[in-house]
Amino acid sequence: MGDDDRIALDRTDEAILKALQDDGRISTADLARAVSLSPSSTADRVRRLVDAGxxxxxxxxxxxTALGYTITAFVRLAYPSGNYKPLHSLLDVTPEVVEAHHVTGDDCFILKVLARSMSDLERLTGRLATLGAVTTNVVYSSPLTRRRLEPG
Structure with a gap:
């Protein structure tokens, strides 16, 4: 969806989005009760929100951490080329890179990387460094890992 593609949301749509972001497994019946609609009307609204993107x-x-990834790091990559195929190919085979963002500034990409140890992080950043200069920031803690989106 582009900036001009924003759909109009009413308070019921907003309540549905809030409830689903809090619990994506909520049943249609429970969601309907939470937003004061019938289950069929609620299902229709959810379907419309999905169809609208x-x-x-x-x-x-x-x-x-439960899966053994005890280190989170942000790796900034200064990519010297406009040919992004090598980067995309590396991302395709490096599941420890869980986010990749093309950004403005001195660095071209910011990557969120999960590692099992410091030596694992060194291996991962070494692979990324084959594409350009990297700067790594290890996360001490994450006071906010997820925030519910509110309509703007």
Whole structure:
């Protein structure tokens, strides 16, 4: 959705979005009760929000630490070329890179990387450094990992 593609949301749509962001597994019946609609009307509204691209999917939030990824880092990559195919190819085979953002400024990309150890992080940043200069920031803690989106 572009800036001009914003759809009009009423208070019920906003309540549905809030409830689904709080609990993506909420049943249609419970969601309907929460927003004071019938289950069929609620299902129709959710379907409309999906069709309009407002709701883009449903997913489980998984603990990286529970899976053995004890280190989170942000790696800034100064990519010297306009040919992004090598970067995309590396991202395709490096699942430890969980986010990649093309940004303005001295660096071209900011990557969120999960690692099992410092030596694992060194291996990962070494692979990324084959594409350009990297600067790595290790995360001490994350006081805010996720925030519910509110309509603007």
């Amino acid at each position: 407002v709701i883009t999917g449903y997913t489980a939030t998984v603990s990286a």
